[in-house]
Amino acid sequence: MTFYLGQHLFGISILLVREINQNLDITRVSKVPDYIKGVLNLRGQVVTVMDLAKRLDFDDVEDSDQANCIVLKTLNELESNETSVDLEDSTIADKIGLYVDRIGDVQDIETSEIIKTPTQDSKVDKRFIRGVVRLEDQLLIILNLKEVLKLEIKGE
Amino acid sequence: MVDDELIDIFIQESKEHLDALEPEILELENASSDSEGVNTIFRGVHSIKGSSGFFGFDQIAKLSHVMENVMALVREGDLAPTKMMVDVFLECTDKLKLMIDDPQNSGSIPIDDDVVRLEALITPGEEGAEAPGPKVNQSVELPKSMKRFVLDPLLIKNAISHGHLVFVVELYMNKDIKDHGKTPYDYFKEIESLGEFLDAAFDFSSIRGLDDVMDTDLMVHFLFTTVMGSPDMITSVFDIPADQVEEIDVGVLKEWLGTDPSKVEPESRSEEVFLEVVEDDAKKETEPAIEAEAEAPKKETPAVVKKETKDQQAKTPVRTKKADETIRVSVSLLDDMMNLAGEMVLSRNQLIRIAEKSGQEVSGLQGVIQNMNLVTSEMHERVMQTRLQPLGIIFSKFNRIIRDLSNKLSKEIKLDIEGEDVELDKSIIESLSDPLTHLIRNTADHGIEPPDEREAAGKPRIGSARLTAKHVGGQVMIQISDDGRGIDAEKLKRKAIDKGLLTPEEADAMSERQAFSIIFLPGFSTAEQVSDVSGRGVGMDVVRTNIEKLGGFIDIDSELGRGTTISLRLPLTLAIIPAMIVGAGGLRYAIPQVNLEEVVRLGGRNKTERIRGTRVLRLRDSLLTLLDLSDVLELENNETTNEEKVEDEEVEDEGYVLVLNLDNHQYGLVVNELFDSEEIAVKPISTFFKEAGCYSGVTIMGDGRVAMILDIAGIADLAKLDFESIENAATSYETEELSGLETGDSESLLLFRNEGFELFAINLSTVARIEKISAQDIENVGKGEYLNLGGKSIQLIRMHDHMPVAQPESSPEELYVLIPKLVRKPIGIIATQIVDTVQTVVELDKETITGTGILGSTFINESLVLVVDIYNLFESVDPELYQVPHLDDKYQSLKVLLVENNIFFRNVQQQFLTQIFGTVVTARNGVEAWEKLNDDNFHMVFTEVELSDMDGMELTRRMRATDKLKHIPVIATASRNEGVYATLSLEKGADRFMMKFDKQKTYQTIQEVFDTRTPLLAADSIAAE
Structure with a gap:
């Protein structure tokens, strides 16, 4: 599953994705980390929406009307689904949605294609990156969701 | 081996039995004649024995068997319950619990000691004696099928003498038990309703012949006696083939028992008896159905209790009929139902909202919606009920705790429990268990004194503690009270100061009630010696946090030497709560209605003021500290509020103030908008929001938008609202004005x-x-x-x-x-x-x-x-009557302090006193007076009794306790003639008490006082000593 933040292409395993949502009626919540955009109502479930660009400290974003919310599966959903048990990456128990600029395509990537050492000049903090994949025309950054979703306790 | 599912049920059911019989064991000590209680224990261990036999858990069976023997004797009146017995039984119950937790490994737990101790109970005199019973004739050959059982001659003899027949029945785990949707317990109960269960044996090697399709099915044999006349009846009752039932020849058994066959009358087994049993059963079937209606279906009670034999039922009136007709539903299913019901309520709200707009266009829609509205509310309520559980579930264990503690601490404590049937949501009940245990332990450990100390204080040796629960206005109030030593507020303060939790000034300004809440400060423990029972100082603040997490409040009240009462107020349920929806900074928030006292609209007469930077609202007689929600949450003010901001003062008095209740404190939350009051379904918040500390949950409102539920305590914390200091500031401000x-x-x-x-x-x-x-x-x-x-x-x-x-x-x-x-x-x-x-x-x-x-x-x-x-x-x-006496100028050199909170009175009094004394200094309240007394020297103090903060009596008491001030004469005054003031103020050390404004009398009093005491300045008085 790929998506764009600005012109950069990012990817996560599609097995972690529950759905893509265009209802962006997000309720702001104050007193929370700034990368938390707010909450939204997904058919009666409250989803916490994370502004991925802010989370990755990524300022190269575009104001597009194609913004989307990638709703991730919860840890529970992952565990009850056998096919995703042996995934390297995982999510957390909360319902989280990732707010991204634009949705890309679904691409088949072989695990072997992922280059583990990220390039040094990456704009993104290394710990959030699982690896990169060289596609024909550009670089696909595979995110380490476990790190991305990790909550930093204040004062750390 | 044996199906895990069945074992799970075994564990669950056995635990229920143990839970049910434990309180009865405790009762044994108090009311030994209560045969109902004895029966419950007997039946409980009996059931455990029976079903553990099904599974071949021999150790469990063995222990419960011996317990059953002891109980049988008690039931027959051959053995009187003793404290010793209760102790042993409690220990055995614990052991059983341990084994039942992991029955597969139960064999590794040693029980020999317990068995020996139990047997010693039966025959305290004889060493190693066997349980009394008829001697058996070993030479008699029993039928082969009986050999696998542990036979209790006493039981068999009893059964036969009652005309029972003896059967051996074979049951297959899968074919007969599981496929019929039953549990071993169900069979066990059926057997018990027909006759007497004797023993069960689990046959590992029992693999039937090749003709049996289910040849891997495991088989259980059990032996029981019944009044049923033929194997046919048995097969029809158990729904098993006839070849699985074997009737044992009673004659052989009699020979085996060595009894004279002629003495036993097998013919006493008559049709009449049989009919009665059937009738009895029929009754049982109809009664529980009715009860199940009335009682919450979730009520889990051991069904075995009901299965009394006929004569026992006649002997003792049935104490409480407990619902039989229940089904087991997993909690997660209930949780799902709860969530779905919540969703449904929300959908209904949305539907109603839509229908309000366009409902007129579709004929008949309104009616349907109205109906749905009702049904949904009703359904929601019922679903909530399924989650309600009686507090008795956790209350019952406190008897045990108190008992153990009193032994350990060598105290004598009686615990009275009331309101076990008050019901609360399961999740609340569960989270209450720990805090309540802590509080109960505290009561036993710190609250109630050792017997000798009690006696010395003129109290009965036995300390009494009470645990009560009752409904109070939509909430449940749980109180734990004792008649122990109470809490010494002064000691608390000193300790808090020592520990650096408070400054002396803060402590001084604290009222007694405020001082009690010191206990809840983190890192505070009052026990002089830390014991292993309680008092590590981490407890009470955790208790408070936990209670508050549940949306409850905790309050403490105490009287030194008389006892302490701790009150908890809790919501009935957590999942759906009524809340007020408010708006601030363009966003909407929900505030739980339980916290909300009232709503005040700002503007007009309700003006806000600023005192030392804190915004306050004068609400009736008191000042209310205000917090602006948008400030606290640092909300980005949207355009409209920005514009208003420019006008400053004007803006301040718009919007609404929600008067919120937090513990004993109140504060006002300013919001811009006020929407509806709605029933909202509380959803847990993501971990990302917990850090913020001001949200307790999140909800979806009728229009589908999300609103955060505000945590009232969290907001106060966030705003660093310090109630103590604010209240002090408010008081001094009030008087300052x-x-x-x-x-x-x-x-x-x-x-x-x-x-x-x-x-x-x-x-x-x-x-x-x-x-x-x-x-x-x-x-x-x-x-x-x-x-x-x-x-x-x-x-x-x-x-x-x-x-x-x-x-x-x-x-x-x-x-x-x-x-x-x-x-x-x-x-x-x-x-x-x-x-x-x-x-x-x-x-x-x-x-x-x-x-x-x-x-x-x-x-x-x-x-x-x-x-x-x-x-x-x-x-x-009337110049004559009101004639001011001739005033000497002999007091002109003296300086007095006048403490009076009412300006009119103060002015009038000051005027008059100035005619007598050289200098009259005034103070508006006790605190101010106290400061002035310490800073200056006075010859006399006049103080009003009723003052807002520190009253006149307290002021006097403090003066008398201070070396520098104890010589100053004090005249207490009041504007109300309350006899109690007179006595009280004199008790506290005032020289005189009088009503205000009687100039003559005032002068006379002054003279009298100075006639007996030489006017001394405070400084002189020290010098004079």
Whole structure:
């Protein structure tokens, strides 16, 4: 599953994705980390929406009307689904949605294609990156969701 | 091996039995004759024995068997329950619990000791003696099928003598038990309803012949006796093939038992008996159905309790009928149902909202929606009920805890429990268990004194603790009280100071009740010695946090030497709560209704003020600290509020104030908008939001938007609202405002006119009553006018006769008489019109208008008002009576302190005292007085008894406890003649108590006091010692 933040292409395993949502009626919540955009109502479930660009400290974003919310599966959903048990990456128990600029395509990537050492000049903090994949025309950054979703306790 | 599912059920059911019988074991000590209780224990261990036999858990079976033997003797009255027995039984129950937790490994737990101790109970005298019972004739060959059982000759003998037949039945785990949707317990119960269960054996090697399709099915054999006449009946009851039932020849058994067959009358087994049993069963089937309706279906009670044999039921009245007709539903399913019901409520809300707009267009829609509305509410309520559980579930274990603790601490404690049937949501019940245990332990450990100490204090040796639960206005109140030593507020304060949790100043300013809440401060433990029972100082703050997490409150009250009461208030359920939806900074938030006291609209009369940077609202008599929600949450103010911000002051008084209740404190939350009150379904918040500390949950509102649920305590924390200091500031502010007439202040005034046009005001607190009279009622005697009021003649005065005010042109027929209080002789003031009573800020102008009886003038609602000094007025009316005594100037060198919170009284008193003493210093409240006393030297103190913060009695008490101040004479004064004040203030060390405003008496009192005590300055007094 790929998506764009600005012109950069990012990817996560599609097995972690529950759905893509265009209802962006997000309720702001104050007193929370700034990368938390707010909450939204997904058919009666409250989803916490994370502004991925802010989370990755990524300022190269575009104001597009194609913004989307990638709703991730919860840890529970992952565990009850056998096919995703042996995934390297995982999510957390909360319902989280990732707010991204634009949705890309679904691409088949072989695990072997992922280059583990990220390039040094990456704009993104290394710990959030699982690896990169060289596609024909550009670089696909595979995110380490476990790190991305990790909550930093204040004062750390 | 054996199906895990069945074992799970075994574990669950056995635990229920144990839970049910534990309280009964404790009861044994108290009421040994209660055969119902004994039966419950007996049946409980019996059931466990039976079903553990099914699975081949021999150790469990063995232990429960011996327990059963002991109980059988108790039941027959052959053995009296002793403390020893209770101890052993409790230990065995624990052991059983341990084994049942992991039955597969139960064999590894040693039980020999317990068995020996149990057996010792039966035959305390004889060593190693066997359980009494008939000797068996070993030479008799029993049928092969009986050999696998452990036979209890006593039971068999009993059964046979009652005309029972003996059967061996084979059951297959899968075919007969599981496929029939039953549990081993169900069979067990069926057997028990037919006769007496003797033993069960689990046959590992029992693999049937090749003709059996289910040849891997495991088989259980069990032996039981019944009044049923033929194997056919058994097969039909158990729904098993006839070849699985074998009847044992009673004759052989009798021989085996060695009894004389002629003595046993097998014919006593008559059709009659059989019918009765059937009838009994039929009754059982109808009764529980009705009960199940009434009681919550979730109520889990051991069904075995009900299966009494006929004669036992006749002997003892059945205590409580417990519901039989229940089904087991997993909690997660209930949780799902709860969530779905919540969703449904929300959908309904949305639907109603839509229907409001367009419902008229579709005919019939309104009716359907209305109906759905009702059904949904009803359904939701029922679903909630399924989650309700009686508090008894957790209360019952406290008997045990108290018992164990009293043994451990060598104390004698009696615990009374009330309200076990009060029901709360399962999740609340679960999270209550730990805090309550902690509180109960505290009570036993710290609250109740050792017996000797109690005796010395004149209390009964046995300390009593009470645990009660009851419904109070939509919430559940749980109280834990004891008659122990209580809490010493002063000691708490000292300790808190020692530990650096409080500054001495803070501690000083604390009321007793506030001091109790020190206990809840993190890192505070009151126990002088930390024991392993309680008192590591991490407890109480955790208790409070936990209770607050549940949306509850905790409060503590104590009387030194008398006992302590801790009260918890809890919501009935967590999942759906009524909440007020409010708006701030363009966002919506939900505030739980339980926290909400009232809503005040800002603007108009409800103006906010700032005191030392804190915004406050004057609400009736008190000041309410305000927090602006958008400030606290640092909400980006949207455009509209930005514009308003420019206008500053104006903005402040828009919106609403929610008066919120938090523990004993209140604060006001300012919001911009107020929406509806809605029932909201609380959803847990993501971990990302927990950090913020001000949200307790999240919900989806009727229109589908998300709103955060505010955590009232969290917001206060976030705003660093320190209630103690704010309340102090508020009090001192309140009194500060009263300082002097110039600064102006809020007073209750009665406005009236007296024939002329002038508007007069009199302090409402000086008026005893107002009478409406007619002009004809006034009698003229000599120059004076009098009124007969309740048999007494009261002199009346008209203001213009005594005061420099305009003469009236005419006098109306309808008159009012104001009768002041606190005067030597009542005099009525005639008024023609009572205008109003106002609570207003008085800016008294003492210069412009002066004269007899006039304290000053002020403007109220833009009219000039003359404020009357009635005491001065009366002096001029009746100079003889009110004659000021000749004042010596012998006290002119002395300096006194006058403590008085009411400005009028203070002024009047000060005026008078200044005539006697050289210097009169005033203080507006106890705290201020205390400061002045410490900073300055006085010869005498006059103090009002009723003061807002530290009252006059407390002030006196403190003075008497201070070396520097204990010699100063104190005269306590009051404006109300409450006998209790007199005694109390003298008790606390005041020299005199008197009513205010009696100048003569005041002077006399001063003289009396100084006649007995030489006036000394505080400084001199120390020197004089």
